[in-house]
């Protein structure tokens with residue numbers, strides 16, 4: 230592992246941070262967020278079944294299931310004996326089955342994402358889930374901000390999900406650390422144009438942005454747009470090849486980034 234400090238080039242005045250594998254363990258989504266849905270789905274639906282938001286979520290899921298059936302992606306039809314269960318229990322079980330099936334198939338449907346988003350929001354707000362952030366992140370970001378740099382987030386997770394993660398983190402509400410958030414509404418992370426769009430939105434040149442990520446395809450796209458890139462190696466991240474290691478500047482902690490010439 231490289232431990233030498235890396236000087237951030239003078240023109241860089243904006244840090245753009247990826248989340249998973251960069252500020253946050255890559256396992257957070259897989260080991261915390263998704264299992265939470267699977268384990269709490271039935272209870273959540275029972276508790277919120279009569280609320281408008283939940284009704285809309287269920288309605289959207291039903292439309293998705295109908296669409297899946299039309300395309301022969303047969304969702305499992307739960308054969309519950311109606312003489313034993315009330316209609317509501319049966320309906321909830323069917324929604325649970327449908328959601329678990331979609332999640333097992335790694336579906337990214339709007340219906341699924343909407344329900345998951347509502348469940349995570351409730352979990353964050355009530356303290357059942359806290360957003361994970363590596364311990365070096367907060368002190369480093371504060372240092373950069375004191376140095377006059379702006380700091381933005383760019384993640385595939387929705388801006389709403391990003392704000393929950395940082396707003397209800399293990400280190401409290403961290404939203405004041407960031408000047409703004411971008412998600413895939415600005416474009417995919419593996420497309421160069423997205424980084425041009427971000428520079429334009431921030432109101433700076435691509436050369437003034439320093440992008441930190443763990444994914445080389447994202448790094449390549451950013452580089453092609455003229456953005457500076459630093460690869461972040463964290464436990465559990467995909468290993469970099471020898472070639473990637475020699476091509477990119479690599480850090481294992483945000484502490485390794487020193488601001489030189491721009492403060």
Ligand SMILES: [Mg+2]
Pocket residue numbers: 247248249250251442443444
């Ligand atoms: Mg990442």
